Amino acid sequence: xxxxxxxxxxxxxxxxxxxxxxxxxxxxxxxxxxxxxxxxxxxxxxxxxxxxxxxxxxxxxxxxxxxxxxxxxxxxxxxxxxxxxxxxxxxxxxxxxxxxxxxxxxxxxxxxxxxxxxxxxxxxxxxxxxxxxxxxxxxxxxxxxxxxxxxxxxxxxxxxxxxxxxxxxxxxxxxxxxxxxxxxxxxxxxxxxxxxxxxxxxxxxxxxxxxxxxxxxxxxxxxxxxxxxxxxxxxxxxxxxxxxxxxxxxxxxxxxxxxxxxxxxxxxxxxxxxxxxxxxxxxxxxxxxxxxxxxxxxxxxxxxxxxxxxxxxxxxxxxxxxxxxxxxxxxxxxxxxxxxxxxxxxxxxxxxxxxxxxxxxxxxxxxxxxxxxxxxxxxxxxxxxxxxxxxxxxxxxxxxxxxxxxxxxxxxxxxxxxxxxxxxxxxxxxxx
Amino acid sequence: xxxxxxxxxxxxxxxxxxxxxxxxxxxxxxxxxxxxxxxxxxxxxxxxxxxxxxxxxxxxxxxxxxxxxxxxxxxxxxxxxxxxxxxxxxxxxxxxxxxxxxxxxxxxxxxxxxxxxxxxxxxxxxxxxxxxxxxxxxxxxxxxxxxxxxxxxxxxxxxxxxxxxxxxxxxxxxxxxxxxxxxxxxxxxxxxxxxxxxxxxxxxxxxxxxxxxxxxxxxxxxxxxxxxxxxxxxxxxx
Numbered sequence: 001x002x003x004x005x006x007x008x009x010x011x012x013x014x015x016x017x018x019x020x021x022x023x024x025x026x027x028x029x030x031x032x033x034x035x036x037x038x039x040x041x042x043x044x045x046x047x048x049x050x051x052x053x054x055x056x057x058x059x060x061x062x063x064x065x066x067x068x069x070x071x072x073x074x075x076x077x078x079x080x081x082x083x084x085x086x087x088x089x090x091x092x093x094x095x096x097x098x099x100x101x102x103x104x105x106x107x108x109x110x111x112x113x114x115x116x117x118x119x120x121x122x123x124x125x126x127x128x129x130x131x132x133x134x135x136x137x138x139x140x141x142x143x144x145x146x147x148x149x150x151x152x153x154x155x156x157x158x159x160x161x162x163x164x165x166x167x168x169x170x171x172x173x174x175x176x177x178x179x180x181x182x183x184x185x186x187x188x189x190x191x192x193x194x195x196x197x198x199x200x201x202x203x204x205x206x207x208x209x210x211x212x213x214x215x216x217x218x219x220x221x222x223x224x225x226x227x228x229x230x231x232x233x234x235x236x237x238x239x240x241x242x243x244x245x246x247x248x249x250x251x252x253x254x255x256x257x258x259x260x261x262x263x264x265x266x267x268x269x270x271x272x273x274x275x276x277x278x279x280x281x282x283x284x285x286x287x288x289x290x291x292x293x294x295x296x297x298x299x300x301x302x303x304x305x306x307x308x309x310x311x312x313x314x315x316x317x318x319x320x321x322x323x324x325x326x327x328x329x330x331x332x333x334x335x336x337x338x339x340x341x342x343x344x345x346x347x348x349x350x351x352x353x354x355x356x357x358x359x360x361x362x363x364x365x366x367x368x369x370x371x372x373x374x375x376x377x378x379x380x381x382x383x384x385x386x387x388x389x390x391x392x393x394x395x396x397x398x399x400x401x402x403x404x405x406x407x408x409x410x411x412x413x414x415x416x417x418x419x420x421x422x423x424x425x426x427x428x429x430x431x432x
Numbered sequence: 433x434x435x436x437x438x439x440x441x442x443x444x445x446x447x448x449x450x451x452x453x454x455x456x457x458x459x460x461x462x463x464x465x466x467x468x469x470x471x472x473x474x475x476x477x478x479x480x481x482x483x484x485x486x487x488x489x490x491x492x493x494x495x496x497x498x499x500x501x502x503x504x505x506x507x508x509x510x511x512x513x514x515x516x517x518x519x520x521x522x523x524x525x526x527x528x529x530x531x532x533x534x535x536x537x538x539x540x541x542x543x544x545x546x547x548x549x550x551x552x553x554x555x556x557x558x559x560x561x562x563x564x565x566x567x568x569x570x571x572x573x574x575x576x577x578x579x580x581x582x583x584x585x586x587x588x589x590x591x592x593x594x595x596x597x598x599x600x601x602x603x604x605x606x607x608x609x610x611x612x613x614x615x616x617x618x619x620x621x622x623x624x625x626x627x628x629x630x631x632x633x634x635x636x637x638x639x640x641x642x643x644x645x646x647x648x649x650x651x652x653x654x655x656x657x658x659x660x661x662x663x664x665x666x667x668x669x670x
Contacts, residue, residue: 100546103553
């Protein structure tokens, strides 16, 4: 109870701290460090966390909750962060503080009624990965299956709800001006709070496992419901390497192209065929294999799109005519209308600019299709972020679009790090 | 009922020496003392269990020793062979609670090399787990303990002894991680911990989150902060 009251204050401090860190001063962080120090196990654990999102400042790693997602939305709209950082934010994970084995045991028992050591034949006390809102442990079931057990940090739902309360208060002005629609915050909150229910995530895994079966290069885990609850999720262990480790082995350009192509195809297959997106593009959520196959591992943030919206989106993708034509405007209008938004003239201008500056070069609608797009060149990413920001300023963001843009940005970020060359339009055309 | 209950009076040696003279022997006792002791413990446990279930359902004040005896299926007099009053039963319960929690930390090989915050977490958490079925009673016991005359109160001899034992154990745990002479806050730490423990108990009692999730988070965050502060003190102290 006391925690409810204190939490927003403490987290306000933390969020302020994050701002300080990004602005280039580590003063706030140093103060916090001086007060708190660091223990051995915690240090070890946070090393796992740091590897997962390697280039971000340390204080971001210790920050709980959805602060970075707020940071992203907020800076998209105010332009306070450099574009590059913003792109990295897209791939950040919602981290929870690391848990020591006694807390893991308590949380597991509280949720499933028995200690993990009583439940499994073997259970690793130390986690092997940080996951959204918790951590993941290796285990072996009584019948010998190797599994990954994801355990949620206690009380995380409450603290996320606190974050949102504060975020709403902080962004009153932006809400009033329509730059940050209330419905968009509602949507983000709903989606993020939903991530705290691992049962829902288990449903997402089952769903995507069925839907993505036709893609031979994608692996989806299998949930073991008897060892799962809303706070514990047990699934088959996935193989592969994280992006950093994958790149560290100096994969050939050919392999990087193959992987990039698979990743790209996976995105558009989900968006246009399945009409649902594995929408958390954090690097830790993908494992890559030497044959270019991809294993998906975290399904908390799965966004189910509206089929009607996707249908309108299809008509605008790879539009062969002029982006300044009345026909293209009409298609945009239909799309926004379907989303329950009136297309303002400034929004239309922003969208056309977006199409001209980003989509036309990256997704050439016809002609030079034979030439793959090279994601190794950084410019495209900067253009994408700049145009996204411009679209927000032009009040063109609505809830579904936010998730799509985030997932898309994350995908581009990964393709850029892979320096992959991908036949973009050819793949999109397959699913139009 | 009463006759049936008298069968349980066969134990000659009562649990505590002071109640010895009140223990009547009605029958020949079992020849094996081991079995007798086991039996005695079984009755004692039954009394405590019945009492707690009544404290929990009816409240501490409204529960009489007579009701406890009836629930345990023994004569009221038998209760007094084991305990002097219901306060005595409650204290016995708290002693058990503290003992099992200390044992849970000491006897767990996994905790031997654990950092201080984890040991303290395991200690407090196993206490709360033990108390969990009697949450309502714990709340009223806390209030009851504030009465100056209450044997549960912080100034009664036995309660003080229990607290002392508990805090000495905490002190040992701290000393394992932060050597005494390096810890300028050391002499205060157990006392501070006692206040912290009462606070944690209150937090737990008023925690309405499902499965008391917030208590787990509160314990984890506050203990790691506290342990970090002790360690920090050590670094600056030297």
